[in-house]
Amino acid sequence: MTTNHGAGESDRFDAYCQALRMNIKAALSVSGPEREDGRAxxxxxTDIYRQTGLARSTLRALRQAEEGLEPKPDLRTLSKLADLLGIPMAFLLMTPEDWELLIKAVGDLETMMKSADKLLRNDFGSHATVHRVLEQVGVFRTPRPSNATPDPREKARLDSRDERRRRITHTLGALMLLRQPQHEELRMQNxxxxxxxxxxxxxxKQPTDKDPEHGTQYRS
Structure with missing residues (x-):
């Protein structure tokens, strides 16, 4: 019997497989030599094999959806394709929802920049700074009910959401600021x-009672 959690995890995995397959197919269809009529x-x-060493069977498995078969390339295969395409390897794994997340994040960027600049002054930020930025902007803590005696279960649910967001802020900060040298000329980048x-x-998006407990989701 498949649990809801298991079904949700399977759906997300299928979505990533589909995104990977579509991304590779789309990129390879337009990134080759220009046609005589000027189109991409x-x-x-055969040309991919000459430049990357990837066999036709490997490419076919990545491009086509066959029943019961999912694209399962190793990192070396993805790295070779990314080098051929001239893009970061992570872009091959991006789903439409990932791009949407980036677009929405850019919309918040100016506000977060002002807050980060105020906090850091001339210093360099760390994963802990990300948490402080959200607190200063006033969006870190989930709004609580205005009644004086909140329901314990509702309080526990909101506390759980805040804890998950706290972990996400530190995780993103650690990933994005990993091995960032603290040179003055890189302060703006930091x-x-x-x-x-x-x-x-x-x-x-933080999970609600109806959302899967784990997995990346996005705010509406």
């Missing part, structure tokens, strides 16, 4: 990364 051309399997991590954390 695609890659032939500031932007702190602000972007805060913007992303603010846009990631």
């Amino acid at each position: 051309g695609g890659w032939r399997d 500031l932007v990364l702190v602000a972007l991590a805060a913007s992303l954390a603010n846009q990631i």
Whole structure:
């Protein structure tokens, strides 16, 4: 018997597989040599093999959906394709929802930049700064009911949402600020990364009673 959690996890995995397949197919169809009529051309399997060493069977498995078969490339395969395409490897794994998240985060960026700049002054930010930015902007803590005696179960649910957001802010900050050298000429870059991590954390939807407990979701 499949649980709701298991079904949700399977759906997300299927969505990532579909996104990967569609991303590779779309990118390879327009990133090859230009056609004689000036239109974007695609890659032939033989040319991909010459430049990457990836066999036609590997490419076919990545491009086509066959019943019972899912694309399961290793990191080396994805790295070779990304190098061929001239893009970051992570872009091959992006879903439409991921791009939507980025668009929404950019909308928050100016506000988060001002807050991060005020907090940091001339210092460098860390994963902890991301948390402080959201607190200063006033969007970190989930709004509580105005009644004096809140329902204990509702309080526990809201506390759980806040704890999940706290973990997400530190995670994004750690990932985006990892190995960032603290040189004066890179201070603005550090500031932007702190602000972007805060913007992303603010846009990631927190689970409700009807949402799966885990997994990346996005605010409506």
